[in-house]
């Protein structure tokens with residue numbers, strides 16, 4: 001006998017004999033929004049009131065169990081009932097309540113499971129406490145019930161890494177009681193029957209003891225100090241777990257207060273913004289177009305970029321044809337790809353068998369004609385317009401109708417490249433970031449005539465390669481490199497005016513960048529920027545202040561790490577400032593009659609960030625980026641921008657446009673050519689609006 005009723009829009013209750021099945025249906029990810037919380041309490045109450053019911057089982061519809069609290073509710077006025085109260089109510093139920101999570105049980109979703117009296121996962125389940133990725137900590141009992149089920153160490157690992165754990169591992173840890181195959185409803189029903197039969201034990205998690213683990217607490221604190229110094233929530237995770245051997249409700253009070261505090265910190269706001277940035281970038285005007293079917297990818301150029309792109313394509317399961325001009329170059333390219341794949345095996349991210357299978361899909365060739373059957377060709381040769389045009393002329397002749405022709409240029413005009421083909425609608429920019437098989441960012445550069453389905457294909461490719469695709473318009477350097485070229489000059493000005501490369505790097509690392517700009521330059525190779533500056537030399541405006549230090553360093557043959565010297569020296573003693581570079585800096589200052597002055601670290605950060613924000617504002621103003629959040633995504637996923645700050649334009653909102661305008665006007669007193677207030681920032685300073693307002697407009 002079964003009867004069912006709808007508790008509210010998202011929760012329904014079905015009675016099957018002595019079992020009450022509570023179903024959550026709140027697409028897309030069953031987030032525990034207010035109606036879910038309210039509905040769960042009401043459903044458990046209704047089942048308790050029904051004399052026929054002996055056991056209650058919670059499961060979910062759709063692709064996943066509860067993926068956590070509804071992140072869109074954060075920062076808004078909290079709506080009753082809270083999630084901790086909801087879970088406490090479930091745990092207090094007189095009749096046993098069990099859960100049968102499937103897909104992912106994350107954050108608040110896992111905390112709900114912890115509050116039920118037994119948990120049977122559906123095969124394929126993954127669980128986690130990812131709140132740390134949002135700059136938060138578990139806020140609905142995870143730090144108190146977690147240690148009771150899986151011990152302090154596992155709770156700390158899970159909530160400090162934010163990583164998902166397979167259901168089977170969760171069973172080993174004692175967090176989940178078992179894994180069963182089947183549809184979530186069937187697994188829930190079977191588990192509830194097991195409770196009735198006495199073969200599945202139920203108990204309240206809060207009643208279980210916690211064993212104090214001083215070592216785990218000390219290790220976690222040491223790890224945070226070394227690796228996570230910027231996240232306000234990280235130490236609070238440990239403080240909360242440390243309280244778990246005490247009274248659960250006391251511990252939850254501390255946890256809740258810490259959670260609310262973290263929501264109000266800049267790092268919490270920044271991390272939440274980064275979460276949405278990762279997803280917002282997929283919202284493009286071409287989202288409705290049908291992507292073309294891509295199976296075979298041609299990559300032209302076996303250098304670092306081409307090999308990295310080919311590696312990424314192989315990892316995504318494509319057949320790849322690598323084209324180089326000579327057999328030697330082809331061998332080098334194949335060797336690099338093999339090395340990239342081996343690296344993944346060494347890091348435990350892949351296996352020897354997977355590597356061999358991937359290499360089996362690689363066909364190296366010196367014949368461009370072999371690209372005739374490719375669905376997508378990515379040209380990744382050096383930055384020279386004439387060479388690229390020549391390649392695209394050939395591709396136009398060779399490639400089949402409907403093939404997508406892409407250039408991995410970092411700066412060049414995709415319209416001009418497309419103009420040499422008879423099919424500009426098929427031409428697009430796919431700008432990968434080095435190392436291309438590792439970096440998450442893919443700038444998808446849309447030229448004037450690029451067809452919507454070609455754009456949609458670019459985004460589809462990004463997804464298949466597990467990258468973050470960001471739509472960019474055509475301009476020199478697109479979103480990222482254009483902004484980089486602009487604020488890179490500020491670093492040069494700071495250096496010529498008195499700050500050392502090391503001080504600039506240290507100041508920006510203290511701000512949160514993993515590496516300062518001079519260390520990054522040395523790592524990427526100083527010759528790349530040098531080549532670009534030479535390319536731009538003829539068009540450089542006369543009024544622009546030009547710092548020659550980088551060029552002079554390159555003239556010495558010092559290109560950074562790869563030559564052992566750049567701004568720093570790289571040898572057995574470890575990186576240290578290159579005295580030769582410091583001599584060049586001193587000589588350049590003297591030649592221009594500059595008396596070096598002191599800069600505070602704060603001034604370095606302020607000038608650098610103000611430059612980054614002003615050019616980013618212009619990129620938004622000109623429509624090169626669709627929205628401010630797209631710029632943020634580019635910097636988060638391609639330029640090592642500190643995630644806890646959310647991106648340059650999120651950071652701009654934190655400072656406020658008025659302050660930024662004031663800074664630009666102050667700096668302009670010394671260099672009015674470089675420091676100009678973008679119209680968009682001026683308007684925002686006047687009307688008090690923010691970049692976030694523009695994000696909401698879409």
Ligand code: 3H9
Pocket residue numbers: 028029031064067068069070071072083084104106107108109111130131134137138139140142279280
């Ligand atoms: C928490 O639980 C705090 C508690 O401890 C205490 C509270 C008091 N809320 O990623 P997808 C949206 S903190 C709202 O593309 P997938 C997402 O924006 C939370 N919306 O799918 C997207 O929307 P759109 C801890 C959410 O299949 C759509 O769902 N939980 C939420 O690749 C599809 O998402 C987390 O941090 C949410 N919680 O991956 C888990 N989650 O289509 C975060 C997703 O409009 N979520 N959306 O762009 C995830 O990790 C992935 O979404 C998941 C699915 C793995 C679940």
